[in-house]
Amino acid sequence: MMSESEIRWIDNSILRYLYILMAMIFLFVLLTSLFYLWRLTEVTDYNRRLSEYHISSVYQLNALEKELGLLNDLVFSSEKESSLETNLSSASLDSLDKQLFVIGEHMARIIVIESRFNDTEFMTTVQRLERHYKQFMQKMEQWDNSKGLPTTIWVSWGVPFQQVVEQLLRLHTRGVSRLGKELDAKYEFEIKQAATYGGILLVIGIIIAYQVNLRIKNILQQQWESAQALREVNNALAQSESNLQQLNSELEQRVEKRTVELANSNDHLQETLTTLQYAQEELVRSEKLASLGSLVAGVAHELNTPLGNSMTLSTTMRGWQDELDREFTSGNLNKSTLTDFLDKTKNATGMLVFNVTRAAELVSDFKQVAVDQTSAKRREFDLQSVIDENIETLQPQFKKTSHNLVMDIPSDIMMDSYPGPLGQVITNLSLNALLYGFDGLAKGLVQVKAEELSADQIELVVEDNGCGIPKKNFSKVFDPFFTTKFGQGGSGLGMHIVYTLITKLLGGSVKLEQSQLGGAKIIIKLPREAPQMDSDDTAGVV
């Protein structure tokens, strides 16, 4: 591949050669033309001289012919005149001599002219003329007037001489008439020659120039094409590169945008997650509170009876007291009345004490449960009593239905754990069974059982004879917000809270099984001693 400068160099150099070639051709044509012009002048000059030659020859020959005619006449007239004589008169002899002299003069001039031009076409005839003239003159010199007339000599030698004059004259006449044509032919030949050679060289030059031009064109064309192709390839490359760059930048932008979007959505999600977690916590907390609420409602219901009894008793006793006071004031107080009053008061007070004590017990229980459940305080406790307390708080809700909640827990199972959360687990599981398990069932039964597995591990089982949990839901039961009663009061968090409390706080494990009673069976394995948490306050553990 040549560079652009190289191409330009080739272009320039070849063009220079081309111009030189053109100049040479032009020079050649010019020189040929000059040569032709020079030849033309020469030919014209020759033409002129040839014309002079022919014309002067014709003039001289005509004159000679005329003189010869005169001589002829002289000879024959003298013959006529002297028909009876054998000699020419002296006058005739003089004329004859004079005539011969004139002829000699003409001959001399003709010879001079002819030899001057020395034209081969004429020279043989000129030589013949000279020969005949000499022969004739010789005969005439030998002629003796006394021996007879010159007629015979004239006929034998003069007439042939005359004929040669005619030959030469005709030659010259033809020469004159041919002059133009011959010279034209000569001239034409010159032109033809010049034109032929000039033409050939011109044609060759044109062919060479054309070929060279073609070559250059081809080379330049090729160069140009390859350069063009290269340029195109470059352009295409640049184009694709820029496209690629654009694409890249676009991609980068897009990726950045996406990243930002993702980050945003991530943030958002994180936020949402946090919110959700918070909400979950809130929900869990509210759930706890809800269970606490139901606990309170139960407790309130339980308290209602003793407190109502107490109220009735105290009111009755107040009536009794007012009646006694009135009788005492009126002085109508008698012993029997006082004794009756004392007896009645004694019974009433006993019943009052019993009822208030019952209420106090209830409040104490509630207080314990409430404190446990809301504070999740770690402490050592007896499993049986804690579960009993919890079941006690749940009983009011069961008593409203035909279902039963029973427990079978060995005594003296001591644990160092979180009684509140444990109680909540029992509460949730029991209430779940009550709420979801016994639809359309006459006598539902929830059993809470416990068993010591080892020195440091116990097993708690909560099972029912309800409709149970479909197997396909086994894996989802502990997921948060999983509920089959959505919109009917189920939050979907109960089992999740159970799972979380057991696995995280209590350090145990939970497993769902099909109960032999027909419903669900939740098996909880717990360490006797719960794992140590960083902080005592574990309320927010879920």
Add this chain to the structure above:
Amino acid sequence: MSRPVWLLTIIVIGCVLLSCSSEDDTEQQVVRISVLPDQEETRLRKRFEPLIAYLSETLSMRVELFIPESYADQLQRFYNGEYDIARFGGFSFVKANEKTGAVPIVMRDIDTRFASYFLVGADNPASKISDMKGQRFSFGSKSSTSGHLMPRYFLMKQNIATEEYFSQVQYSGAHDRTAYLVRDGKADLGVANAIVIDRLYKEGKLNKDQVRILWKTPPYADYVWAASAKLPKQLRLQIQNAFMDLSKNVPEQAQILQALEAGVYLPASPEDFASLKQISHELRLLDDE
């Protein structure tokens, strides 16, 4: 430049150079001479043999004599390049000159002084051609120089358009027959070769009491020795000179001249046949061949 173009160029140049120089290169080995078949072949051979021998000796070359079958045959062969030198009648020469550029070389002294006679009946009162307007006219042979072409030329010179001028124009076919047509009153005016008529008078075959000469044309050229245009100029000049050298004073040459009925041979020029050529063109006689 591609190779073929170079080769072509070189060939072209070579051809041109060769064609320029080749003219004088070929060596003439033999001179082929043909004569008019106006007599029997044996007589013609006998008549021309001395000339052939003379030319052969003078030129130091082989000279061959050819007797063609007819005038047309002679012309055709001349066109074909079979002859180098030919003795033509005037009209044949004009054709050969027109067609192949035949060059006139020499002619006999008498050939330069041909003439035709316009003949009328002896009792015809006419004194010149123009007196014969509207009368019957006869040429000789249609292709005859002296019996038709040159007379027509001279008539034309006098502004006479033959076919319109005369009431009847016929071609007798021969010089003597034309004379006889006039003698017998079958034509009022006839034209014929002067030499033939002179001989007829001389031989008594025509009587001056019956036919007289109204007008004799100016002299014009007829028979001529012509060379092929291809014959080298040098050789042509040699042949011309050989003819012109023939002299009555040399006995053998005198015989030749006598056999050819020539006094002397004079140079011939195309100008000698300019008139004939002109009339031939006028009559479109050169077009058909």
